[in-house]
Amino acid sequence: MTRAYYVTTPIYYINGDPHIGHAYTTIVADVLARTARTRGDAFFLTGTDEHGQKVADAASAAGLSPQEWCDRLIPKWQNLFARFDISYDDFIRTTQLRHELVVQRVFERLRETGDVYLGKYEGWYCSNDETFWLESKLVNGRCPNPECGREVQWLSEDDWFFRLSKYRDRLLQHFLDNPHWVRPRSAYNEMVAMLREGLEDFSISRSSFDWGVPIPGGGGVIYVWFDALLNYISAIDWSRDDPRFHRYWPASVQLIGKEIMRFHTLVWPAVLWALGEEAPKLVFAHGWITLDGQKIGKSLGNAIDPFELIERFGSDGVRYFLLREGHFGSDFSYSEAKIAQRYNDELANDLGNLFRRTLSMLERYRNSLVPQPGDSVFPERFAELPSRVQELIADLRFRDALEAIWELVTALNRAIDERKPWELYKAGDVRALDALLYDLCEGLRWLAVMLAPFLPERTAIMWRQLGLESGLHDDWRETLVWGGLAADTQTSLGDALFPRLELA
Numbered sequence: 001m002t003r004a005y006y007v008t009t010p011i012y013y014i015n016g017d018p019h020i021g022h023a024y025t026t027i028v029a030d031v032l033a034r035t036a037r038t039r040g041d042a043f044f045l046t047g048t049d050e051h052g053q054k055v056a057d058a059a060s061a062a063g064l065s066p067q068e069w070c071d072r073l074i075p076k077w078q079n080l081f082a083r084f085d086i087s088y089d090d091f092i093r094t095t096q097l098r099h100e101l102v103v104q105r106v107f108e109r110l111r112e113t114g115d116v117y118l119g120k121y122e123g124w125y126c127s128n129d130e131t132f133w134l135e136s137k138l139v140n141g142r143c144p145n146p147e148c149g150r151e152v153q154w155l156s157e158d159d160w161f162f163r164l165s166k167y168r169d170r171l172l173q174h175f176l177d178n179p180h181w182v183r184p185r186s187a188y189n190e191m192v193a194m195l196r197e198g199l200e201d202f203s204i205s206r207s208s209f210d211w212g213v214p215i216p217g218g219g220g221v222i223y224v225w226f227d228a229l230l231n232y233i234s235a236i237d238w239s240r241d242d243p244r245f246h247r248y249w250p251a252s253v254q255l256i257g258k259e260i261m262r263f264h265t266l267v268w269p270a271v272l273w274a275l276g277e278e279a280p281k282l283v284f285a286h287g288w289i290t291l292d293g294q295k296i297g298k299s300l301g302n303a304i305d306p307f308e309l310i311e312r313f314g315s316d317g318v319r320y321f322l323l324r325e326g327h328f329g330s331d332f333s334y335s336e337a338k339i340a341q342r343y344n345d346e347l348a349n350d351l352g353n354l355f356r357r358t359l360s361m362l363e364r365y366r367n368s369l370v371p372q373p374g375d376s377v378f379p380e381r382f383a384e385l386p387s388r389v390q391e392l393i394a395d396l397r398f399r400d401a402l403e404a405i406w407e408l409v410t411a412l413n414r415a416i417d418e419r420k421p422w423e424l425y426k427a428g429d430v431r432a433l434d435a436l437l438y439d440l441c442e443g444l445r446w447l448a449v450m451l452a453p454f455l456p457e458r459t460a461i462m463w464r465q466l467g468l469e470s471g472l473h474d475d476w477r478e479t480l481v482w483g484g485l486a487a488d489t490q491t492s493l494g495d496a497l498f499p500r501l502e503l504a
Contacts (some may be wrong), residue, residue, distance in 0.1 A: 004041035006248040007032045010256050011049040014073050015058045018080050019303035024322050030086045034453035035393045038476050043248050045235050047092035052224030056211040066211045084315050085456040092235045102234035103213045115163050115274040121203045125155040160205040167270035168199040182265050184329035187285040191265045229268050251280040258285040287331040316455040317343045323398040340501050350409050352498035358440040359493045370489040374435025379482035386480040405450050412443045442485045467491045
């Protein structure tokens with residue numbers, strides 16, 4: 001059986017409104033999924049993490065039950081993803097019965113094998129992060145997560161534990177044998193260093209509150225982090241539909257923020273091995289979006305409302321900035337001035353102006369009909385561009401992929417400036433004018449296809465104005481053959497693709 005491409009985002013903790021960081025991770029997954037679908041079967045999972053003390057506390061403060069609180073917030077998250085044209089295949093909620101049943105099956109399976117046992121936990125606990133910390137990891141007696149820094153409390157309770165220490169040697173060997181399974185390299189190195197220090201068993205239950213998946217047989221609820229990690233297999237029917245599960249697992253790419261590396265690269269593979277399953281192929285811990293040198297996030301009070309950004313820059317304008325501004329895996333700084341500059345310089349001037357100039361000349365000189373092709377340097381010069389772009393996207397080098405695509409944008413703009421179609425028209429050089437106009441239209445068709453994963457809304461408009469009805473999301477090997485745009489195709493000149501922004 002051929003395994004499909006499976007990409008996941010972390011499920012987002014639903015104790016507040018979504019911010020731009022949530023949109024960033026999900027947009028990246030969307031680009032990967034859209035590109036993978038041009039090569040075959042793909043599955044894209046996102047969703048929300050709805051259990052735990054923080055959710056219960058937020059609900060209580062609002063005078064609601066935890067379930068009512070989650071149900072009220074869900075539409076905002078789903079609306080955000082719709083506004084950004086996110087093409088997920090499944091949106092999982094950890095309060096759904098399909099998920100809770102899998103969590104309980106996993107717990108029972110591991111309890112039967114002895115990988116889960118009953119013990120007593122005493123240690124420092126951060127209720128905001130819902131994470132236990134060794135005293136040696138605390139920073140001035142506080143949570144070491146730079147996004148948190150809150151006071152921790154001493155917790156003592158009878159808990160169920162997962163035998164994480166049992167898998168320490170196997171984990172370390174897996175890292176050494178697979179040096180690219182955790183990226184970027186800084187994340188890999190940090191986790192290897194943690195493994196070399198040793199691992200303690202992992203508490204996976206709570207008895208101090210009741211908002212979570214009930215432990216089979218009673219005795220509290222399952223720890224929110226253990227519960228949350230299992231969404232990646234509950235969504236694809238682990239223990240319910242083996243053929244479907246093995247069609248997608250192991251995941252091709254699991255996207256996370258670097259602050260949750262420990263759970264996803266140490267605890268998660270050990271749990272999978274305890275279940276007899278494989279570790280994911282790649283876990284990628286992306287960098288942070290920063291503002292004035294600080295990570296953007298609701299915990300720090302500097303969260304950016306993504307809905308407001310869409311209103312000002314459009315969904316594709318924001319998508320483009322997030323994917324183009326920094327190398328994926330590194331931190332990069334945010335400002336609305338930076339978004340506006342990239343929007344005006346690259347989307348409005350380079351791409352939008354190229355598109356409008358081409359269709360305007362086609363309307364003026366050829367009644368908006370695509371002419372016959374002629375001699376061209378473009379087919380040979382850009383023959384390898386589609387495969388290069390796909391490889392860069394598959395390697396999560398989105399900035400490099402966009403820069404590669406922009407080589408064609410630049411070449412088409414240069415062809416207009418150097419070959420001067422208005423002079424060819426005045427001189428009556430029909431063959432040369434037709435050859436140039438065809439190259440411009442065919443080049444724009446290529447650009448629409450390659451940019452579709454990045455700019456789904458605007459490329460759909462490009463496709464329609466080029467007179468095309470289907471094929472935008474087809475296999476690139478078949479679609480991106482130079483000459484695929486038929487002569488006499490009727491085009492239409494519409495509004496500006498990316499209207500210039502007037503900056504204050």
